Structures are given as C-alpha cells and as structure tokens.
Amino acid sequence: MSPGLDTARTVREDQQISDSPRAIERTRALNGQPQRVPSADVHIPDYPRATQVDLGEILPDSFQGESTEIDVPRQFTFEPDHWSAALLSGLDAADLDGMRVGEVGVGAGTNSIFILGSKNPASVTVADYLPELAPLAIHNMGKMLRPDQYEGKVFAYEGQQDLASFASPGEFDVVVACVPQMVRPEGLELEGADFAHYYDPDQYQSRLNDSGLGLNDVLLQQLSACLDVGGRAIINLAGRPGKDVLMNQLFRENGLEPRILHERVIPHHNGTSVSHMATIEAATDGGRQFEFFEDPAGEIPMNASTAERRRLDGEPVFHKIYVIEGKKV
Numbered sequence: 629m630s631p632g633l634d635t636a637r638t639v640r641e642d643q644q645i646s647d648s649p650r651a652i653e654r655t656r657a658l659n660g661q662p663q664r665v666p667s668a669d670v671h672i673p674d675y676p677r678a679t680q681v682d683l684g685e686i687l688p689d690s691f692q693g694e695s696t697e698i699d700v701p702r703q704f705t706f707e708p709d710h711w712s713a714a715l716l717s718g719l720d721a722a723d724l725d726g727m728r729v730g731e732v733g734v735g736a737g738t739n740s741i742f743i744l745g746s747k748n749p750a751s752v753t754v755a756d757y758l759p760e761l762a763p764l765a766i767h768n769m770g771k772m773l774r775p776d777q778y779e780g781k782v783f784a785y786e787g788q789q790d791l792a793s794f795a796s797p798g799e800f801d802v803v804v805a806c807v808p809q810m811v812r813p814e815g816l817e818l819e820g821a822d823f824a825h826y827y828d829p830d831q832y833q834s835r836l837n838d839s840g841l842g843l844n845d846v847l848l849q850q851l852s853a854c855l856d857v858g859g860r861a862i863i864n865l866a867g868r869p870g871k872d873v874l875m876n877q878l879f880r881e882n883g884l885e886p887r888i889l890h891e892r893v894i895p896h897h898n899g900t901s902v903s904h905m906a907t908i909e910a911a912t913d914g915g916r917q918f919e920f921f922e923d924p925a926g927e928i929p930m931n932a933s934t935a936e937r938r939r940l941d942g943e944p945v946f947h948k949i950y951v952i953e954g955k956k957v
Contacts, residue, residue: 662794664753667766667782675701675764683738686713688720693745693772698736704760705735706825710894711949715806715864716742718889718951722862724749724802732792732805732847733757737765739804744769744777751781753800755789762786791843792850803851806864809840811904825900838908839869841878848882848954855956862889867948868905868918868932874950884954893926896935896945905932921946 678699686708687696700707719739724747731740734754743749754765762784769778785794792803812826827843834842844863851861861884865874879886896902905918909932920935922928924946930938935945 661796662785662787662789664783664794665786666780667769667778667784670763670766670784670786672763672767673760675699675767677701677703679707681707683708683712686716687742688716688746690720690746691742693741693777694774695772698738698741698768698772699764700736701760701764704758704764708736708738709897711806711864712738714890714892714894714949715739715804715951717892718862718864718953719743719804720746721889722802722860722953726750727801728799729753730792730795730800730803731755732789732803733807734765735761735806737768739806740765740782741769741772743804744782745773749781750801751783752778753783753785755785755794757788757790759787762789791847792854795850795854797854798856799854800859801856802860802862803855804862805844805847807843807847809844809866809868810900810902811837811840811842813901813903825897836869836873836877839873839877840866840905841869841873844878845882848878848884852883852956857956859956861954861956863952863954865950865952867891867950868902868920870919871948871950874952879952879954882954883956885957886952886954888950889953890951892949893921893924893946894949895924896920896939896947898939898942898945902932902936902939906936909933919947921948 678701680697681700682697684696719742724743727749728751729743729749730753732755734740734756740752740754744752754762756762766784769782808825808827810826812828829837829842832842832846834845836842836845848861875886909917918932920930922930926946926948938945
C-alpha cells in the first residue's frame with residue numbers, strides 16, 4: 629500500500645465524525661454552501677425520452693451489479709462510448725476500496741455505478757453542471773445495482789454544480805472526472821448535450837485553453853486546493869495536446885504527481901469539431917501541435933487541420949485517450 633493511500637485513509641478515519649452526512653449538511657447550511665443530499669432524499673423525475681443502453685460490452689468483468697442496462701436521455705447527455713470504456717478500464721485499475729469518492733460531471737452515472745458495483749467505497753457523491761443528471765445517475769443506480777451496493781452510501785449535490793466548486797477541503801479521498809476538452813466553436817450556443825463536448829473559454833480563465841484543457845486545468849486547481857496530501861484525482865483525457873502537456877503542464881504544475889492507469893487509441897467523435905485546434909495550428913504556419921491519427925493503431929499521424937477536413941468529409945479520425953491518476957504532493 630502506498631504512503632499516499634495510508635495518509636488518505638488516516639485523514640478519513642480522523643474526520644469520520646465531523647464528515648458524517650448530517651454534520652456536513654449543517655456546516656454547509658450555516659455557510660450558505662451547496663448541501664450534500666442523501667440519495668434517498670433526491671427527487672427522481674420521469675425520463676420519458678430516455679434510450680435504454682446495454683453497457684455489457686464496456687463494463688469490466690469485475691462489475692457485479694444486478695443489470696447492465698442504463699437509461700440515457702439524449703437531450704441531456706451522450707450514450708456511453710469509447711471514452712466511457714477507457715475510463716472504466718482505468719477505474720478498474722484504481723484502488724478505491726474504503727475511499728470517499730466524488731464524481732464531477734456524473735452524466736448518466738456509468739462511472740459511479742461501476743465503482744459501487746465493483747469496488748467497496750466508503751461513499752460516492754455525484755454532481756453535474758446540468759441539474760437533470762445527478763438525479764438520473766441515482767435513478768440508474770437503482771436499475772443496475774443491488775440495494776446493498778448503494779443504499780446509505782450515495783449522496784448528491786443537486787442543481788447546477790460547476791466543476792468541483794461544491795467540494796470542501798478534505799471531503800473526498802478520490803475525485804473522478806471526465807469533462808469537456810474542446811473549446812466551443814465560434815457561433816455555437818451551448819445547450820443540453822453540447823455541454824458533454826464543449827466548454828466556453830470565456831468562462832474559465834486558463835493558460836491551457838489553447839490546448840482544449842482549460843476546463844480540466846481549472847478543475848485540477850480546485851482539487852489541488854481541497855484534496856489532502858495523498859488525495860487523488862482520476863481524469864479521462866484525450867491525448868490530442870500530447871502526453872507531455874497532460875503530465876507536466878496539467879498535472880504537475882497543479883501540484884499532482886501523475887501516473888497513467890490506462891491508455892488506448894479511440895475514434896474521434898465525428899460530431900465534435902476540432903476547428904479551434906486547426907485555427908491555432910494555422911497561426912503557427914501549419915505546424916503540427918496536436919496529435920491525431922489516420923489509423924486505429926495510432927501509427928499514421930496528422931495535424932488538426934487534416935483531422936477537421938476528414939471529420940467533415942465523414943472519414944475516420946483517431947486520437948489517444950489516457951486515464952491519469954494524479955496524487956496530491
């Protein structure tokens with residue numbers, strides 16, 4: 629067992645009384661902060677337009693739930709895909725037993741459901757920018773898990789929660805996230821499921837906006853401030869900016885020592901524009917700053933301008949994806 633995990637567990641045990649759900653709720657109410665709500669108290673609306681999706685092909689074998697079927701209302705979130713499969717593989721390799729886990733951008737709940745159905749976390753707390761999604765995740769937990777796997781250990785921050793702004797210092801041992809990594813194309817007004825793909829750089833000041841990593845940079849700044857030493861952030865990241873940028877500029881410069889839990893080459897989502905990256909490359913005389921591939925093996929590189937042209941023509945585009953765990957040092 630690593631010293632970081634020992635530290636995280638010791639802090640958790642020391643705070644067991646003060647971090648009880650009722651104590652946290654009282655403190656937050658007094659301070660005017662968002663309040664963590666037990667899942668049993670979360671209102672679950674009807675989702676009449678939800679599509680039922682079977683996750684059997686992407687769930688690791690360690691998952692031991694009741695079902696593999698999840699409800700996905702496409703107007704709010706996307707169906708689990710190659711990104712989801714990669715993050716699940718990374719989470720499968722992570723030590724989450726006994727941990728207080730938070731998930732930023734929970735979506736339909738796939739990641740938290742897997743954690744509850746394969747690990748033994750002390751608790752799982754979910755939140756999302758779209759208010760409809762934390763209740764959806766809890767709804768799907770009821771579909772996919774046995775009651776003993778989630779009852780009494782699942783909490784939610786209801787309403788609109790921007791990244792990890794809800795998290796108090798020392799509240800979580802591990803925070804899991806997969807947030808947008810593409811700057812909003814000029815002229816696009818973000819709504820509904822657009823928030824799963826793009827973010828508005830004007831709302832998030834970061835030195836890494838040109839790389840599409842501004843949202844993740846702000847997130848890791850928040851987590852570095854609220855995680856205890858040894859606490860961890862596990863994030864799903866496209867390799868488009870290059871691994872060196874991810875490991876050094878994103879993680880290490882935010883006080884987190886990274887290690888790769890999982891990596892693979894995946895198809896680029898055909899509906900996601902990379903025009904922002906192509907524009908940046910054009911401003912540098914066409915030099916290749918971003919990493920895309922023509923082939924699924926990741927052996928034939930191309931730049932963002934070529935990737936955007938191929939995307940618009942319906943031709944395949946690929947990029948790497950990394951699941952990176954950063955430990956606060």
